[in-house]
Amino acid sequence: MRLIAWSSLRTRATSFGAYFLSVFFGTVLIGSFATLSSAGTGDVSTADADRLSTMGIVVGSWGALIVLFSLASTLTLVVGQRTAETALLRAVGATPKQVRRLVITESTLVTLAAVVIAAGPAWLVGDLVLGAMRETGMLSDGVGGHGQPVALTITGLGITLVAYFAARIATRRATRASVRASQREAATGPRRTSRWQIAAGLGLILIGLQLLVVTVTVMADDPDPMAPMSTAGPAGVFTTIGIATLSPVLLRLATSVFGFVLKPFGVAGHLARHDLRARAQALGATLAPITIFTGIAAGTAYLVAIQNKADAGLVKTPEAEDVELLNYVVVGMIALFAAIMVVNTLAAAVAARRQEFGRQQLAGATKAQIRQVMLLEAAFLSGTGIVLGAIASLAMMCPFSWVKLDSVLPGLGPWYLLGVAAVAATVTISATAVLTGRMLRRPALTLAA
Numbered sequence: 001m002r003l004i005a006w007s008s009l010r011t012r013a014t015s016f017g018a019y020f021l022s023v024f025f026g027t028v029l030i031g032s033f034a035t036l037s038s039a040g041t042g043d044v045s046t047a048d049a050d051r052l053s054t055m056g057i058v059v060g061s062w063g064a065l066i067v068l069f070s071l072a073s074t075l076t077l078v079v080g081q082r083t084a085e086t087a088l089l090r091a092v093g094a095t096p097k098q099v100r101r102l103v104i105t106e107s108t109l110v111t112l113a114a115v116v117i118a119a120g121p122a123w124l125v126g127d128l129v130l131g132a133m134r135e136t137g138m139l140s141d142g143v144g145g146h147g148q149p150v151a152l153t154i155t156g157l158g159i160t161l162v163a164y165f166a167a168r169i170a171t172r173r174a175t176r177a178s179v180r181a182s183q184r185e186a187a188t189g190p191r192r193t194s195r196w197q198i199a200a201g202l203g204l205i206l207i208g209l210q211l212l213v214v215t216v217t218v219m220a221d222d223p224d225p226m227a228p229m230s231t232a233g234p235a236g237v238f239t240t241i242g243i244a245t246l247s248p249v250l251l252r253l254a255t256s257v258f259g260f261v262l263k264p265f266g267v268a269g270h271l272a273r274h275d276l277r278a279r280a281q282a283l284g285a286t287l288a289p290i291t292i293f294t295g296i297a298a299g300t301a302y303l304v305a306i307q308n309k310a311d312a313g314l315v316k317t318p319e320a321e322d323v324e325l326l327n328y329v330v331v332g333m334i335a336l337f338a339a340i341m342v343v344n345t346l347a348a349a350v351a352a353r354r355q356e357f358g359r360q361q362l363a364g365a366t367k368a369q370i371r372q373v374m375l376l377e378a379a380f381l382s383g384t385g386i387v388l389g390a391i392a393s394l395a396m397m398c399p400f401s402w403v404k405l406d407s408v409l410p411g412l413g414p415w416y417l418l419g420v421a422a423v424a425a426t427v428t429i430s431a432t433a434v435l436t437g438r439m440l441r442r443p444a445l446t447l448a449a
Contacts, residue, residue: 026159029063029067035126035151065237066292069245070341073345197246205242208242228400231399243291243391255280258384282349283349289342294424298390303400306410309412355447
C-alpha cells in the first residue's frame with residue numbers, strides 16, 4: 001500500500017498539491033498566533049501577557065475553526081474524486097481496511113510534509129506580529145518570542161490529528177458502500193448530502209444563533225465595552241461555517257430557483273446549469289470558501305466600523321485600539337486564507353474534470369465553449385457564495401449594532417460588502433479562467449485518456 005500511496009501522490013499532484021497548500025497556510029495561520037500565546041507565558045508583565053493571550057486565543061480560535069473546516073472540506077473533495085479508483089481497488093480484491101489505510105497514508109504524508117515546511121514561516125509571521133505590536137506600543141519593548149518550538153509542535157500535532165480523522169470520515173462512503181454502488185457513484189457523482197453533514201451544519205448555525213442571543217442580552221449589560229464583540233464575532237464565525245457546511249444543499253436549491261439566469265447564454269448556459277445541479281456535492285466544496293471569505297471579511301469589517309461609529313467623538317482607550325487592530329488582523333489573515341482556499345478548491349475541481357474536457361472536445365465542443373461553461377459556473381458560484389456570506393455576516397453585524405447603536409442595521413451602507421464581493425468574484429472567476437485555460441492547452445486525446 002505504501003508503494004501505491006507514493007504512486008498515487010505523483011499521479012494526482014494537482015489535487016494533493018491543493019490539499020498541501022491548505023495544510024501549509026493553515027499551519028502558518030494557527031501556528032503564528034500560537035506563538036503569541038506562548039510568548040505571553042514568558043517573563044512579561046501582566047498587561048503584556050493579557051494582550052498576547054487575547055491575540056493568540058481570539059485569532060487562533062477563529063482561525064482554527066476556519067482552517068480545520070477547510071482542511072476537512074479539501075480532503076473530502078480529494079477523496080471523493082477517487083471514487084472510481086477505490087472502487088477498482090476493491091473490485092480486484094482490496095479490502096475496505098486496505099483502502100482506508102491507503103487514503104490515510106497519503107493524507108498523513110502530505111500533512112506531515114506541509115506541517116514541517118510551514119513551521120519556519122509560522123515562526124517568522126509570529127515574530128513579525130510581535131514586532132508590529134511593539135512598534136505600535138501595544139507591548140513593552142522587551143517582549144520577545146518564547147516557547148515557539150512547543151507551540152508549533154502542538155499546532156502541528158493538532159492539525160495532523162484533524163487530518164487523520166478527516167481522512168477516516170472521508171473514506172467511510174467509499175468503503176461502506178458496495179463495489180457496484182461505488183462504481184455507479186464514480187460514474188454519476190454523489191447525489192446526496194449525508195445526514196451527518198446536514199446535522200453538523202444546522203448545529204453550527206444553532207451555536208451561532210445562541211451566541212447572537214447572548215450578545216444582545218447578557219453582553220449588552222456587561223460593564224466591559226468590548227464584551228459584546230467577544231460573542232458577536234464567534235456568532236458570525238459559527239453561522240458562516242454552518243452555512244458553508246450546507247453548501248451542497250444550498251447550491252442545489254439556488255440552482256433550482258435561480259438557474260434561469262443562465263438561460264440567456266444558450267447551450268453554454270444550459271450545460272452550466274446542468275453541471276451545477278449534477279455536481280452540487282463536489283462544487284459545494286468550492287462554494288464553501290467563497291461563503292466563508294465573504295461572511296467573515298464583511299462581518300468583521302462592519303464590526304470594526306460599528307465600533308468606530310459608536311466611539312465617534314470619544315478618546316479611544318488602549319484596549320479599544322488593541323481590539324480594533326486585532327480585528328483588522330483577523331480580517332486580513334483569515335480573508336487571505338479563505339481566498340487561497342478558493343483557488344485551491346478550484347484547482348482540485350478543475351483537475352478532476354480533465355477527462356470531461358477531453359471527451360467534450362472529442363464530441364465536437366470547442367475550447368471556447370468549454371471555457372464559457374466554466375466561467376458561467378464560476379460566476380454563479382461566486383454570486384451564490386456572496387449572497388450566503390452576506391446572510392451569514394448578519395449574525396455578526398446585527399447583534400453588535402443593536403448593542404452599540406440601538407439599531408439592528410448600523411446605517412453604514414453596502415460599501416464594505418460590495419468591496420468584499422468584488423474581491424470574491426474577481427478571485428473566483430479569474431482563477432477559473434486561468435486554471436481552465438491551462439488545462440485546455442493539452443490535446444483532447446491526452447485529457448480524455
